[in-house]
Amino acid sequence: MPEMRFHIRWPDGAEERCYSPSLVVKEHLVVGESYPVADFAARSRTALNIASERVRAIYGRPCGLALAQRDRIETTAERFYADAGARVAVLGFED
Template sequence: MPAMHYTLRWPDASETTAYSPSLIIQDYFEPGRAYRLDDFAQRLQAATAIANERVQAKFGFVCSRANDQQATLLARIAQFAPQPEAEVTVLAFGPAD
């Protein structure tokens, strides 16, 4: 199953490299585009659910790494929740290690 990384820029200008076990993440995010926190969270959850369905179908179990990544990103989003105009920018997609 083709996995990938994607790079995010947070409202504080810090950057994170995230993991997806499926290329589906590219269907939900566009490089160079900024997403409001709630929109980013909804897209992330939808993409992770589909990725997990694909992993489940192929291997018989969901991807714990994808679930952990989602939890980490949602916790990071929560840190910026007090900032009503905060956005996450998807910088790039790249191959997984």
């Protein structure tokens, strides 16, 4: 299963390198786009849940790294929900 990293910039300028065990993230995020924080969190949640289930289908258990990444994104996103104009930028993909 091809894993990947996706690079993002949070509204406070902090950049993060995120992990996915599947390329499915490319179906939910676009490099160069920025998303409202809640939308980015929802897209990431969907993609990482799908990625984890793909691992489960092959190995019989979900991907702990994908689920941990999903949880980190959701925890960080919560810090920005009060700012309606806050956006997360997708900087790039690394296959």
